[in-house]
Amino acid sequence: MSDAPSSAPSLNAAQLEAVHHLAGPCLVLAGAGSGKTRVITHKIAKLLQHGLESRQIAAITFTNKAAAEMRERAKGLVGPRAAKDLVICTFHALGVRMLRADGERIGLKPSFSILDSDDVLGILRDCGGHTDNVLARRWQWAISLWKNQGLDADAAEAAAADDDERVAARVMRRYQERLAAYQAVDFDDLIGLPLAMLGRDAEARGKWGAMFGHVLVDEVQDTNAVQYELLKALVGGAAGAPGGAGGKRCTPFTAVGDDDQSIYGWRGATIENLRRLPQEFPSLKVIALEQNYRSTGHILRAANAVIAANPKLFEKKLWSEHGDGEPVKVIECDGEEHEAERVVARIQALRGGRAGEGGTVRFADIAVLYRANHQAKVFEQKLRAAQIPYKVSGGQSFFDRAEIRDLCAWLRLIVNNDDDPAFLRAVTTPKRGIGHQTLASLGEFAAGRKASLFEALFAPTLSAVLKGKAIDALHEFGRFVNDLEHRARHTTGAEDAKALLLGWLKDIGYEQHLLDAEDNARLAEARWSNVLDFVDWIARRCGGEITQEGGTFESERQSVFDAAQTISIIVSIAERGEDTDVVTLSTLHAAKGLEWPHVVLAGVNEGLLPFKGAEEEMTAERLQEERRLMYVGITRAQRTLVVSWLRRRKRGRETVAGVPSRFVAEMKLDEAVAKEDPRERLKRLRAELAARVQANEAARASEAGRPAEPAGASR
DNA sequence: CATACATGAATTTTT
DNA sequence: TTCATGTATG
Numbered sequence: 001m002s003d004a005p006s007s008a009p010s011l012n013a014a015q016l017e018a019v020h021h022l023a024g025p026c027l028v029l030a031g032a033g034s035g036k037t038r039v040i041t042h043k044i045a046k047l048l049q050h051g052l053e054s055r056q057i058a059a060i061t062f063t064n065k066a067a068a069e070m071r072e073r074a075k076g077l078v079g080p081r082a083a084k085d086l087v088i089c090t091f092h093a094l095g096v097r098m099l100r101a102d103g104e105r106i107g108l109k110p111s112f113s114i115l116d117s118d119d120v121l122g123i124l125r126d127c128g129g130h131t132d133n134v135l136a137r138r139w140q141w142a143i144s145l146w147k148n149q150g151l152d153a154d155a156a157e158a159a160a161a162d163d164d165e166r167v168a169a170r171v172m173r174r175y176q177e178r179l180a181a182y183q184a185v186d187f188d189d190l191i192g193l194p195l196a197m198l199g200r201d202a203e204a205r206g207k208w209g210a211m212f213g214h215v216l217v218d219e220v221q222d223t224n225a226v227q228y229e230l231l232k233a234l235v236g237g238a239a240g241a242p243g244g245a246g247g248k249r250c251t252p253f254t255a256v257g258d259d260d261q262s263i264y265g266w267r268g269a270t271i272e273n274l275r276r277l278p279q280e281f282p283s284l285k286v287i288a289l290e291q292n293y294r295s296t297g298h299i300l301r302a303a304n305a306v307i308a309a310n311p312k313l314f315e316k317k318l319w320s321e322h323g324d325g326e327p328v329k330v331i332e333c334d335g336e337e338h339e340a341e342r343v344v345a346r347i348q349a350l351r352g353g354r355a356g357e358g359g360t361v362r363f364a365d366i367a368v369l370y371r372a373n374h375q376a377k378v379f380e381q382k383l384r385a386a387q388i389p390y391k392v393s394g395g396q397s398f399f400d401r402a403e404i405r406d407l408c409a410w411l412r413l414i415v416n417n418d419d420d421p422a423f424l425r426a427v428t429t430p431k432r433g434i435g436h437q438t439l440a441s442l443g444e445f446a447a448g449r450k451a452s453l454f455e456a457l458f459a460p461t462l463s464a465v466l467k468g469k470a471i472d473a474l475h476e477f478g479r480f481v482n483d484l485e486h487r488a489r490h491t492t493g494a495e496d497a498k499a500l501l502l503g504w505l506k507d508i509g510y511e512q513h514l515l516d517a518e519d520n521a522r523l524a525e526a527r528w529s530n531v532l533d534f535v536d537w538i539a540r541r542c543g544g545e546i547t548q549e550g551g552t553f554e555s556e557r558q559s560v561f562d563a564a565q566t567i568s569i570i571v572s573i574a575e576r577g578e579d580t581d582v583v584t585l586s587t588l589h590a591a592k593g594l595e596w597p598h599v600v601l602a603g604v605n606e607g608l609l610p611f612k613g614a615e616e617e618m619t620a621e622r623l624q625e626e627r628r629l630m631y632v633g634i635t636r637a638q639r640t641l642v643v644s645w646l647r648r649r650k651r652g653r654e655t656v657a658g659v660p661s662r663f664v665a666e667m668k669l670d671e672a673v674a675k676e677d678p679r680e681r682l683k684r685l686r687a688e689l690a691a692r693v694q695a696n697e698a699a700r701a702s703e704a705g706r707p708a709e710p711a712g713a714s715r
Numbered sequence: 716c717a718t719a720c721a722t723g724a725a726t727t728t729t730t
Numbered sequence: 731t732t733c734a735t736g737t738a739t740g
Contacts, residue, residue: 589726
């Protein structure tokens with residue numbers, strides 16, 4: 001995907017400087033397309049040359065995908081053997097590692113569970129009495145943001161601005177108590193708890209502070225306050241701990257990022273971190289990568305012009321040795337449909353293009369980017385109509401599917417019997433004659449004894465509150481789980497693991513459950529096939545093979561139990577065919593880090609691209625982030641860029657007049673609007689007419705005998 | 716309890 | 731317009 005172009009066979013001066021600065025803290029301001037992954041991987045190689053062990057080098061990313069890609073690139077550079085022990089993972093994965101190793105120091109069992117957002121939502125609903133989903137979701141959001149800022153429930157309550165926030169803070173307190181009781185953590189805790197652990201426990205601090213000889217962090221501009229603190233704690237500088245090392249001897253590190261591409265402020269990322277870095281590490285070496293290897297001059301100038309309107313943290317201006325290329329085009333469309341049609345026409349034109357230079361354009365060379373997911377819909381329609389293959393980025397991920405979550409709940413329960421949310425999901429999936437009533441009684445009983453549901457289930461005194469049949473069902477469930485756990489601990493190797501898992505699915509009758517629950521048989525089948533994929537995947541892990549997007553790695557053979565421990569954190573396993581030739585539809589956010597020869601930025605309207613909610617005001621900061629988003633969009637393009645906006649835009653029910661985004665003017669394009677090819681316009685009108693005629697005919701046919709709709713009058 | 720209808724609300728997303 | 735949630739009804 002974002003492979004270094006062959007036009008850059010060796011590192012440029014700035015890249016070399018970044019790679020060679022091994023001794024102290026280093027900030028690499030990597031402009032879009034400036035070869036930042038190359039710098040990171042080459043620096044890893046350099047560190048190895050200088051005698052660091054693989055295991056002493058940590059490269060931290062934000063997504064599993066980025067981690068897999070980086071590992072792959074590193075492997076290509078230093079060979080599989082050296083790459084194997086490199087610690088290349090996400091912040092969260094590193095957190096898991098730390099907690100599994102030493103979490104007991106802060107009272108966490110090594111087998112703690114990781115809750116997904118569904119579980120969290122369920123617990124929050126519970127904590128707040130019987131509340132609706134909407135409110136619970138708001139709490140979830142607020143709590144996550146608080147945690148990202150390093151606030152606990154007390155701090156949140158103290159800082160609460162209104163009653164709603166005070167309530168949320170109190171819910172958060174109860175929520176935290178529940179998590180502790182469940183021996184469970186949420187995603188945010190995976191960062192916060194390791195940090196707390198290092199702050200509180202000198203031994204852990206010593207161990208982890210000495211763990212790495214060099215720490216590299218990708219996309220620093222996306223770090224939130226807690227991640228930043230964790231990074232500092234790991235390198236031993238200005239540790240958050242009272243009486244901490246105070247920046248005496250600090251592990252060298254390399255932070256790589258681009259303040260102009262910070263687009264995740266809304267979920268807690270803060271470029272304040274970048275601002276503080278030079279202050280907190282006075283010896284920080286700041287290196288800007290300004291040579292761009294991706295885009296043509298016209299595109300780069302547009303990008304620079306847009307971002308110039310933002311206040312600067314660090315001075316930086318992209319330039320490239322590529323020629324000017326084609327001018328950026330702006331197109332004006334009547335509405336969403338028209339826009340989609342023009343984009344389709346554009347794609348067809350690119351494909352059929354003059355074979356003069358550059359060879360043929362593949363579908364995979366083209367991307368349509370937009371602000372919000374719902375904008376994909378019209379494009380999907382029109383692309384399908386034109387028989388153009390496409391994929392929509394960020395569709396539902398494999399692990400979000402209900403059937404996979406069901407199975408994950410079972411696995412979690414096996415790993416950690418005290419994981420009550422997992423218990424509740426597993427015990428009712430599939431239905432086994434244990435109903436709400438029974439579970440409510442069990443829950444009450446467990447709460448009274450401060451025990452988990454699973455513990456409570458075996459208590460002799462439980463018979464006082466539950467009748468024979470219910471208790472029998474519960475006991476049978478408990479025995480089944482225990483037995484499964486026992487076998488899971490002792491089963492290793494791919495074949496045995498697969499047999500175990502399939503046997504389990506059969507025992508619980510899961511396939512039948514899917515068929516019963518889904519009235520569409522084909523859908524049920526699709527779900528079952530997902531389940532089988534999942535089983536295969538776990539089995540392969542047990543056999544010592546780990547597959548992620550971007551590659552397959554060898555690791556130790558694991559027991560099913562071990563494999564189950566890691567599943568919550570892994571998100572994407574569905575290796576979507578990377579080399580399939582399809583057009584990409586993506587949000588601007590999801591497009592970050594990717595690039596295409598031909599890019600269309602769609603719906604670049606005032607109100608949509610600088611996004612304006614119903615009754616939120618547009619603060620300067622929000623506007624700046626929107627502008628960075630536009631910048632990210634522009635810099636995805638290698639050779640051609642089309643920016644389109646709508647004269648009529650739908651907002652809710654009504655259609656309102658559309659105004660081009662202020663960012664269009666900020667691009668300072670000299671070429672004016674590109675006119676739609678008159679032949680295309682004619683073609684379109686003809687197609688519209690034909691469609692209407694067809695619709696009328698269909699209506700007449702289906703309503704034969706009844707008074708026909710006033711044909712054509714519906715407009 | 717399950718289905719049907721009405722009402723209301725609409726970014727961005729990873730782990 | 732569409733999706734999801736809440737209520738009313740059989």
